[in-house]
Amino acid sequence: MPPVTKPDRLAWVDQIIAIRDHQDRAAFGEVFTHFAPRVKAFLMKSGAAPDMAEEVAQDVMATLWRKAHLFDPTKASVSTWVFTIARNRRIDVLRKQRRPEPEDLTWGPEPEPDQADVLALQQESAKLGQALAALPEKQRHLIERAYFGELTHSEIAEETGLPLGTIKSRIRMAIDRLRHQMK
Amino acid sequence: MTTHMNTIKHHLTDALLMGYSAGNLPEGFNLVVATHISLCDECRARMHEFDAVGGAIVGDVVPADMSDDSLAATLRMIELPDQAVTKSRPMTQRGTFPAPLQEYVGGDLGAVNWRKVGGGVRQAILSTDKSASVRLLHIPAGAAVPDHGHRGIELTLVLQGAFHDETDRFAKGDIEVATEDLNHQPIAEMGEDCICLAATDAPLRFNSLIPRLLQPFLRI
Numbered sequence: 001m002p003p004v005t006k007p008d009r010l011a012w013v014d015q016i017i018a019i020r021d022h023q024d025r026a027a028f029g030e031v032f033t034h035f036a037p038r039v040k041a042f043l044m045k046s047g048a049a050p051d052m053a054e055e056v057a058q059d060v061m062a063t064l065w066r067k068a069h070l071f072d073p074t075k076a077s078v079s080t081w082v083f084t085i086a087r088n089r090r091i092d093v094l095r096k097q098r099r100p101e102p103e104d105l106t107w108g109p110e111p112e113p114d115q116a117d118v119l120a121l122q123q124e125s126a127k128l129g130q131a132l133a134a135l136p137e138k139q140r141h142l143i144e145r146a147y148f149g150e151l152t153h154s155e156i157a158e159e160t161g162l163p164l165g166t167i168k169s170r171i172r173m174a175i176d177r178l179r180h181q182m183k
Numbered sequence: 184m185t186t187h188m189n190t191i192k193h194h195l196t197d198a199l200l201m202g203y204s205a206g207n208l209p210e211g212f213n214l215v216v217a218t219h220i221s222l223c224d225e226c227r228a229r230m231h232e233f234d235a236v237g238g239a240i241v242g243d244v245v246p247a248d249m250s251d252d253s254l255a256a257t258l259r260m261i262e263l264p265d266q267a268v269t270k271s272r273p274m275t276q277r278g279t280f281p282a283p284l285q286e287y288v289g290g291d292l293g294a295v296n297w298r299k300v301g302g303g304v305r306q307a308i309l310s311t312d313k314s315a316s317v318r319l320l321h322i323p324a325g326a327a328v329p330d331h332g333h334r335g336i337e338l339t340l341v342l343q344g345a346f347h348d349e350t351d352r353f354a355k356g357d358i359e360v361a362t363e364d365l366n367h368q369p370i371a372e373m374g375e376d377c378i379c380l381a382a383t384d385a386p387l388r389f390n391s392l393i394p395r396l397l398q399p400f401l402r403i
Contacts, residue, residue, distance in 0.1 A: 025258065032254050037246030044247055058253055062260040075231055080238025087206045087237065097312055099206070100214045100283035102230070103221035129239040147205045147240045153212065153336070153384075156205075157198035164197050 010122050012078035020068035031078070032061050039086045045148040046090055056093055060086045074117040077125035090149070139163045193357035195219055195226045199338075204233035211315030211382040214287060215338045215358070218380055221281030222356040279343055284380060287311075288319070292343075292378070295319055302326055317382040322346065322371040329368065335385030337361040339369070344377035346370055 015031045018024035036057050043053035063085050071081055091099045132140060142162055145151050156162065195203075195216060202208040203216045220227045250256075278291035287309045288294050297305040303323040311317055322328060324344065338360055345354040348367040353359050361367060371377035 028258075029254060032257060035241075036249050036253060036257075038241055038244050040249060041244045041247035042241050045244065050247070053247065054250055054253065057249065058257045058260065061257050065261045076234065077238055077242075079242035080231075080235045083237040083241040084234055086241065087204075091206045095206075097210050099210075100217040100286065102217045102227060103282035105227075125235055125238065128235055129242055132236070132239045133243060143236065144240055146201060146207070147237050149205060149207050151202075151205075151207065153198055153202040153208055156201050156207075157196065162201075164201070 010119070011126070013073045013118065013122065016064075016068055016071050016073075016078055016081075019065060020071065028061075028065060031064065035064075035078075035082050036061050039082060042083075042086055042148070043090060043094075045144075046094065047149065048090070048094055052094075056086075056089050059093075060089050063089070072113065074113045074121055077122055079129075080125060135163060190354065191223050191225070191356040193351070193353055193359060194223065195229070195358060196360055197229075199360065200226065200229050200233050201236075204230060204237055209314030209382075209384055210311040211309075211317035212338060212384065214283060214309070214311065214317055215340050215380055215382045217283040218281050218342075219340050219356070219358050221283060279378070284342075287317075295321075297321060304328060315382050315384040317380065320377075320379045320381055322369070322377040322379070324371055324376050325373045327368055327370045334363055335383055336363075337381060337383045340380045342378045342380060344375040345372045346377050346379070347372065 012031060012034070015024075015027035018027035019031070039060050040050075040053045040057040043056055044050060048056065060082070064082065067085070071078070076084070088099055091097050132143065135143075139161060142151075142159060146156055146162070151159070199208070199212070199216055203213060208216065220230055278285070280288060280291050285291055288307075295307045297307050297319075300306050303326050305321040307319045309317045309319065319342075320328065322344075338358060339353070340358045341353050341355050343355060345352060345357075346369040347353065348359075348369045350359070350365070350367065352372075353369075369379075
């Protein structure tokens, strides 16, 4: 049998589900090997020293293990979910700031997510990544600077070169999808 | 929390949502943004879009080498009893204030420690870091907040009632993003007292020598 290559569009979702349902250490190892070095790089770009970035990256991955039951593949790709955990740890550890989070959407017991919704979101996320990669260097660099924490709110507001329309049109978080619990 | 997607007219700007998603806003602004998103499904959807941009960036960054024993160290970490990192948010009763605001107030509307500021207007400063100041305002129906401008940006989110100023009408869930160009005088509508959550990243600038907060307001 040829080696099974995982389609990009469902990248890492199965591993997170294996962690969630079976505390699967092999799946965790795969996720760790891919994401921990990226989280470390993200934290270093955000101003953390290498030792600190290493420590926080490990902590982010441990959080991913512990919070696997909260991952919702209809709302986020695994990359996006890892980003939100890393960002929150950065605010907590590096900025020593509290981060208020929106109230959870709670509409009763949560059924299994709709597979069509999962696929659509994961595909859109992949397209968003491609769109970002295809941007002119200057525009791409601006967006990265914003997410590495280098641009203040005023700088973002005044920056006319941010191609927000281009990148955002690649992902359309339907309100229906947010509310899939209601179905 | 009941959502108000069909009635909210004034939403967060892209810059605020991107700043929130990137984690760059002052804490007081984060509180206003999180409270608005709790009331507004449209902005919640947009927040997820901005988070997805962050995900694409983390997915595409040039990886940095982890130390040799990092996976083993992390596996040891997950063996430890659950620590503060996974503590779940305390349950809050549904009320006038969405959960993130209740966490700062220590309860719902009834728990607010109001201070009179004149003209029937009351305020309560909430405790955040110094990068912005954030407060609750209680404006009696029909009363006005003194005419003021700002050096920075002022965010005003309506939690109850409604107000209008030179630019428009703002009702429950609406957020006004006022830049330094705007000198405005919000006036609460008749009928119901107006309660707002307001944050500024620079001190307010009142348009008279003696701050008009100290003066009784004219009823209109």
